[in-house]
Amino acid sequence: MKHNFGAGPGILPHEVLKQAAEGVLNFNGTGLSILEISHRSADFEAVLDEAVKLVKELLNVPEGYSVLFLQGGASTQFAMAPYNLLPEGGKAAYVESGVWAKKAIKEAAYFGGVEVVATSKESNFTYIPKKFDIPKDVAYIHITSNNTIYGTEMHEFFKSPVPVVCDMSSDIFSRPVNVADFGLIYAGAQKNMGPAGVTLVIVKNDILGKTGRNIPSMFNYQTQIEGGSMYNTPPCFAIYVSMLTLRWLKAKGGVAGIEQENIAKANALYAEIDRNPLFKGVCVPEDRSRMNVCFVMENPEHEKPFLKLCEEKGIVGVKGHRSVGGFRASIYNALPITSVHVLIDAMQEFQEKNK
Amino acid sequence: MKHNFGAGPGILPHEVLKQAAEGVLNFNGTGLSILEISHRSADFEAVLDEAVKLVKELLNVPEGYSVLFLQGGASTQFAMAPYNLLPEGGKAAYVESGVWAKKAIKEAAYFGGVEVVATSKESNFTYIPKKFDIPKDVAYIHITSNNTIYGTEMHEFFKSPVPVVCDMSSDIFSRPVNVADFGLIYAGAQKNMGPAGVTLVIVKNDILGKTGRNIPSMFNYQTQIEGGSMYNTPPCFAIYVSMLTLRWLKAKGGVAGIEQENIAKANALYAEIDRNPLFKGVCVPEDRSRMNVCFVMENPEHEKPFLKLCEEKGIVGVKGHRSVGGFRASIYNALPITSVHVLIDAMQEFQEKNK
Numbered sequence: 138m139k140h141n142f143g144a145g146p147g148i149l150p151h152e153v154l155k156q157a158a159e160g161v162l163n164f165n166g167t168g169l170s171i172l173e174i175s176h177r178s179a180d181f182e183a184v185l186d187e188a189v190k191l192v193k194e195l196l197n198v199p200e201g202y203s204v205l206f207l208q209g210g211a212s213t214q215f216a217m218a219p220y221n222l223l224p225e226g227g228k229a230a231y232v233e234s235g236v237w238a239k240k241a242i243k244e245a246a247y248f249g250g251v252e253v254v255a256t257s258k259e260s261n262f263t264y265i266p267k268k269f270d271i272p273k274d275v276a277y278i279h280i281t282s283n284n285t286i287y288g289t290e291m292h293e294f295f296k297s298p299v300p301v302v303c304d305m306s307s308d309i310f311s312r313p314v315n316v317a318d319f320g321l322i323y324a325g326a327q328k329n330m331g332p333a334g335v336t337l338v339i340v341k342n343d344i345l346g347k348t349g350r351n352i353p354s355m356f357n358y359q360t361q362i363e364g365g366s367m368y369n370t371p372p373c374f375a376i377y378v379s380m381l382t383l384r385w386l387k388a389k390g391g392v393a394g395i396e397q398e399n400i401a402k403a404n405a406l407y408a409e410i411d412r413n414p415l416f417k418g419v420c421v422p423e424d425r426s427r428m429n430v431c432f433v434m435e436n437p438e439h440e441k442p443f444l445k446l447c448e449e450k451g452i453v454g455v456k457g458h459r460s461v462g463g464f465r466a467s468i469y470n471a472l473p474i475t476s477v478h479v480l481i482d483a484m485q486e487f488q489e490k491n492k
Numbered sequence: 493m494k495h496n497f498g499a500g501p502g503i504l505p506h507e508v509l510k511q512a513a514e515g516v517l518n519f520n521g522t523g524l525s526i527l528e529i530s531h532r533s534a535d536f537e538a539v540l541d542e543a544v545k546l547v548k549e550l551l552n553v554p555e556g557y558s559v560l561f562l563q564g565g566a567s568t569q570f571a572m573a574p575y576n577l578l579p580e581g582g583k584a585a586y587v588e589s590g591v592w593a594k595k596a597i598k599e600a601a602y603f604g605g606v607e608v609v610a611t612s613k614e615s616n617f618t619y620i621p622k623k624f625d626i627p628k629d630v631a632y633i634h635i636t637s638n639n640t641i642y643g644t645e646m647h648e649f650f651k652s653p654v655p656v657v658c659d660m661s662s663d664i665f666s667r668p669v670n671v672a673d674f675g676l677i678y679a680g681a682q683k684n685m686g687p688a689g690v691t692l693v694i695v696k697n698d699i700l701g702k703t704g705r706n707i708p709s710m711f712n713y714q715t716q717i718e719g720g721s722m723y724n725t726p727p728c729f730a731i732y733v734s735m736l737t738l739r740w741l742k743a744k745g746g747v748a749g750i751e752q753e754n755i756a757k758a759n760a761l762y763a764e765i766d767r768n769p770l771f772k773g774v775c776v777p778e779d780r781s782r783m784n785v786c787f788v789m790e791n792p793e794h795e796k797p798f799l800k801l802c803e804e805k806g807i808v809g810v811k812g813h814r815s816v817g818g819f820r821a822s823i824y825n826a827l828p829i830t831s832v833h834v835l836i837d838a839m840q841e842f843q844e845k846n847k
Contacts, residue, residue: 139523158516168494172687208563212724216708247708332527334727353571353602369567372689
């Protein structure tokens, strides 16, 4: 039995994996694999339709927004967002809350001016920058709702006079959000939605078409909207598994239901980090992420033996990112609380052994 | 038992599907799914390395070329190719051999001048345009080796003073090609290589970096080369299944081995089309594709009942593209010759019934 705390591609529900494996052999009783059927077949179109419907239902997406399943990950969105929203000679505001925000800033600079309105770089991103003004002359403001590497998360969003563009790759579907507060939300699937290879985009239709740019078809949200995510052959299997995962989430009580579980898991693990004198958290308590729990050891020499203990107990994927060190326990939607307890037990056992 | 003649996503080998389903449940005995492991894990890196190695080995890729696994399909390559190869103010030559070539032309026009040096549009693309001069002032010439909709295929390539860019989506790995004749080869996986969601790119390194353009990271072949196809999270599962399919192909005797099977399958089916007075081929015999066999019926009223007979025999995916009508039997690598015989038997049975 493995306890998968990997940061991404992350854990998926066991029943979803079972259904996905069945679909690879015999999809919907067609006698064909989901890997070898036409994306224009009624069976696959039903999958895509249900996936879109589930996104709208689970996130309560208002009228006037389009839901897309694209390829290329959030990294492609780092470029597509400014390509579609930033006029030639215009500028955009960015909040720099970690490495992924930095990458988004780098790509935006290919398309126009970038104003970094707030950063927590000076502390190696141990908190979410909160105090900033939104310049009146920017096309949009870009934020990152959860920073996997540092374990920080925005627990509140804000109203903005310009469209808010949000990279929600690592905490989408972990809690309710008010989609109406955003102009564009994007997320790589591989944390809470499905396997790597598909990217969710939720875009407010009326913010598009204002840049005067001629945008190649595949990079143009408008083309993708008109094609219903099938301007070209979509990543059928990744969409199928995402649909199955969203179905699972709905049966769990949706994002409000999973939020309660996520709070319980995060509270239990942070409580142990704060209680256990051998461990300490790496970011400010008020911005602690419910998805990625980052911690180090008071005595760095304890890290290797603790990692070994984790391995013995089937705990995998807890090594911290090289830029922070220590440990990172990713506790995405599909990770059961029993796995969190196994990790907490290991921390307590390690404390006993090292008294 | 289904006989899958679908045009794409197309048939995959049965043993590959079995291995893929196993990997979804328990990959390499790790106790984790291939869908939920880190792309930076040793287990996944071995998959990607083997996939690259198999491409190089099967196509005998010379030194100086890079092999990439990207996202976005050939449609994204329609834009990436000119983005990376066409200087501002420059122009490129295109051979217009079908709808996919037309789409490639449309995307190139976002980046510079396009000179269509040959077309078979006037005949609804029933042949491969062969007589054309390559202008000296173009950055590259773009061709489409196989045209799925019309069932035409280039059986010979040519030497060129400028780089040849080839969309090989629907016939790559079906026969040997001399990679050294090309500057850039790209192919969506979903015919002969794997499931939808990954795109193979083979690019000659020294044709890059000559446009003076600033290219966003994800759209830049150079970034993807430097990242070893992992600048960001790759489509792990689609790469895994592609690797399994390439392993299967190698065991079948590689592209030279499969070419013999493909010739046998195509010859058998075209022979029946030519023999059976109820059917006729749609394109000129010399350019007939070994991948997509397109045919119509002499009497259009026979089409519905023949399609019904096909359904009764488990023959699926044979309806022709709406722009050509009739039938299209895609006989990709993984389709066994026994399925071709089932189709031929159905054609003969239909002839008997309609004497």
